[in-house]
Amino acid sequence: MIQLGELGARIQALRRDRGLTLQELAEAAAVSASMLSSVERGRKAPTIVVLARIADGLGVPLGELIVGGGSRVIVRRAAQQDVIDEPAGWRREILTPVIPGVNFEWIRTTLPPGAGPGPYPAYAPGSHEFVLAELGTLQLTIGPEHFTLHAGDSVYFPADIMHRYANLGGVPCVYYVAALIMRPRGNRPRRHAG
Numbered sequence: 229m230i231q232l233g234e235l236g237a238r239i240q241a242l243r244r245d246r247g248l249t250l251q252e253l254a255e256a257a258a259v260s261a262s263m264l265s266s267v268e269r270g271r272k273a274p275t276i277v278v279l280a281r282i283a284d285g286l287g288v289p290l291g292e293l294i295v296g297g298g299s300r301v302i303v304r305r306a307a308q309q310d311v312i313d314e315p316a317g318w319r320r321e322i323l324t325p326v327i328p329g330v331n332f333e334w335i336r337t338t339l340p341p342g343a344g345p346g347p348y349p350a351y352a353p354g355s356h357e358f359v360l361a362e363l364g365t366l367q368l369t370i371g372p373e374h375f376t377l378h379a380g381d382s383v384y385f386p387a388d389i390m391h392r393y394a395n396l397g398g399v400p401c402v403y404y405v406a407a408l409i410m411r412p413r414g415n416r417p418r419r420h421a422g
Contacts, residue, residue, distance in 0.1 A: 233270035238293060240268040242286045257285030275410065276330050277354075294330070318343045323404075335405045339366075339395035346392030352410040355387035364401030367394040377403070 243253050250268070254261040258281050266272035267282070274282070276290075283290040302325045310322040317340045324334040339345070347369070359368060361377035368375045371389045385391070387409065395401035 231270070232273055235293065236268040236270040239264075239282060239286070242288060242293075243268075246286065248286075253282070253285050257281040259285075276332070276408075277410075279330075314345065316343055316345065318345060331409045333405075333407045333409070335407065336362075337393070337403055337405065339364075339393065339401045339403075341395055341398050341400065344392065344394035346394075347390050348387075348392060350389050351387045353388045354408075354410040356384070356408045357387040357391070358382065358384050358406040360404045362402040362404065364395060364399050365397040366401050366403050367396045368392075369394070 243250070248256070250264055251261050254264045257264065259278055263272065263274070263278065264282070267274050267278070279293055280290050283293050286293075304323075304325040312320045312322075314320065319338045321336040322333060323336055324332065326333075337345075344367075359366070359377065360382040361379055363379055365379075366377040368377060368383060369392045370385050371391070375383060377383060387407065393403070
């Protein structure tokens with residue numbers, strides 16, 4: 229996994245290879261020079277949006293910033309997945325690799341009968357969740373609305389609204405969440421628990 233210092237050094241090397249000053253790249257990438265400087269020094273973790281802008285400003289694919297000129301594929305083996313057994317009896321598995329600056333997670337959650345984690349607060353504007361029910365029945369509350377998902381059903385919603393998940397059935401419920409969670413500036417990143 230790439231560290232922030234390595235990411236910053238890679239961006240700085242690409243900028244210098246192209247003969248660009250910090251200010252010129254900041255203008256080309258539509259990011260502030262102070263943000264770019266902090267990223268290059270490894271002091272700030274850029275969002276995927278900022279990374280994409282920097283990549284565009286440098287004229288390179290986003291993947292090259294994250295994994296360099298070598299392979300752009302990151303494999304996370306089953307044994308490396310984070311598994312969190314919550315005190316209330318439900319289980320969360322983070323299935324995807326964690327990449328600095330990329331606020332995407334793919335999560336598999338197993339809820340025993342009667343479990344209802346949440347509610348989860350509204351995330352920053354631009355956040356999204358896609359949910360797929362695999363087993364059992366999932367009750368999903370998004371703001372004031374309630375949705376029932378059966379095995380094979382899926383839903384998308386902007387995650388900038390309060391939401392919660394519940395298993396109101398008599399058998400375990402398994403569902404997947406693909407989440408792109410934007411982080412408001414100045415706040416520490418939080419792990420999505422959905």
